[in-house]
Amino acid sequence: MTAKTAVLLVNLGTPDAPDTASVRRYLGEFLSDPRVIDLPRWKWLPILHGIVLRVRPGKSARLYQSIWSKNGSPLLYWSRKQRDALEKRLAPDHIRVELAMNYGNPSLPDKLEELHRWGMRRLVLLPLFPQYSSTTTAAIWDRTIRTVAKWRDLPEFLFIRDYPDHADYIDAIADRIRPYLVENDAPDALVLSYHGIPVRYAESGDDYPERCRKTTNALRAKFPDLKIIESFQSKFGNEPWLEPATSSVLRKLPADGVRNILIAAPSFTSDCIETLEELQKENAAVFHQAGGSHYHYLPAVNDHPLFLNCLEDLVRKRIGS
Template identity: 35%
Template sequence: MNKSKSKTGILLVNLGTPDSPETGDVRKYLREFLMDGRVLDIPYLSRWMLVNFIIAPFRSPKSAKEYQKLWTERGSPLLFHTEDLRDKLVPLLDQEKYQVEIAMRYQSPSIEDGLKALNKANVQEIVVLPLFPQYASASNGSVIDKVMELAREWQIIPSIRFISNFVEHPLFLEAWAELGKKQMAEGDYDRYLFSYHGLPERQILKGAVDGYCQLNGKCCASYHKKNRYCYRAQSFHTTRLISEKLQLPKEKVLTSFQSRLGKDPWIKPYTDELIKEMAADGVKKVMVFSPAFVADCLETTVEVGEEYKELFIELGGEKWDLVPSLNSEETWVECVKDLVTSEK
């Protein structure tokens, strides 16, 4: 093959979504998601029994109702926003040098199909971008693990480059700042809440370097080589960087974690508990960011945008405004272009 015409393959990977909001499809999605040993990191047999006999059967009907609130004529927002991101990215790239595919870590379109398309195109390099800003074993790590599992079966394995996180990328921060400014133009707020998806504390401690992580504010107050892959530290760092760009008063900025599952301790502070504290302190107007998600999904639109708003209003709050995700905003598309074409 003429080397000058060899392409670089780009694989954009998001978390995943059920094929439909029907209970059967949601159950199928939950089973695949929760059977991932990086997501539910307990022994296989325990995980299999917990997922197949308890979580999937009992949680899927409730989750299906939540997905029905989210679903649109185009289907799942997480999927079509990822498709839009791809469609806006492709024209910005040299078509003779790059081929772009999208995939979901769970369900469709699969990572396997995305890699097959790139392998068929005989690309000389594959750049894998998990669309999760902050590295976590359960998200970025799982994508990397799956790609390696599939690629190792190939006779010829091209160079594969993984982008493990991008919390400090200037265009990522600028994209959030642009959305924040639009929302701030609608009025003043008493607090600016940054709510991130949670993780079990044990997963943070497993990745601790030299025992540095103490799961408290002190060890996450700065960002450096010992905690640069700590999800909690990256989250607080993201909050600081976006807040600085928006010049938000430090005393009005809060960081919290949502979506906890089970009885084991998850990283704190919990978003729902923080809402109760804000209401008790007389806070009336809150603007909320969800910077762990680059596309609107169940965790942003329904959990943060609807359920937490309802809780806040019930407790006496007056205004709860969710900043939309990056989706396929122009600056975010430019950020993705730079991430996948940079030689770093």
């Protein structure tokens, strides 16, 4: 009998609904993770519960409402599409594919326990983060280890750290760019906006900036005639984060004569609040107010067939098929 093999796709997470109570629960779980905010608990938790979770959920709920669709959370919708498509590709080999969120639902511990009851003997753990960071990929590993620590019959773990320059992943992004270049005048620049992390995390060993650079360099090789600018978004808190900040770049570009841009977010494999609200709406307004004339957001890879090729290849290389 073939050992039961499972693939578990894991994304960051999303509130169950775009209301204040749901967003508060989600943010409480997310921002309590020491991998995300590594301040001493005695210092951070009073701030989190006394200030952040009193003020931020209402504002964030309104932002979630602006992107919520009939399909619910965009991030969950696209992650499910990825799971469904990958399962169809792996079904002939009797490989089960599941989806979990590190924060919120479907929860990572619940999915792991479900697979354990099923009799899983081999697990491919595949974070949906192309560029490794301690704040995302390592946080998934931590929670997985905490969950399985009480199991007596551990499965074989095949953990995929990241894939920042995988050929199919890069081609999926390139395939978002090419049709625009064919149908429109060449933009003055392409801005690649990655989720940021505190500078202190990078200085203490998180190689996320280097992993982002791999993606940027791979895309520069694909489009050598296109001006490509790397930036970082979604700053939280007061300490220094990776620079340049996307909003600062967008404020400055028009003054430098760059008024027609494309913008993409390679660290997000599913469209979500950071892409559909922060990039497509908030940062577009920043660019136009600074004098920019044309701003076009390129969708995340979502369920692009080339990105699914990437996921399938990552799995098959790990399981030897």
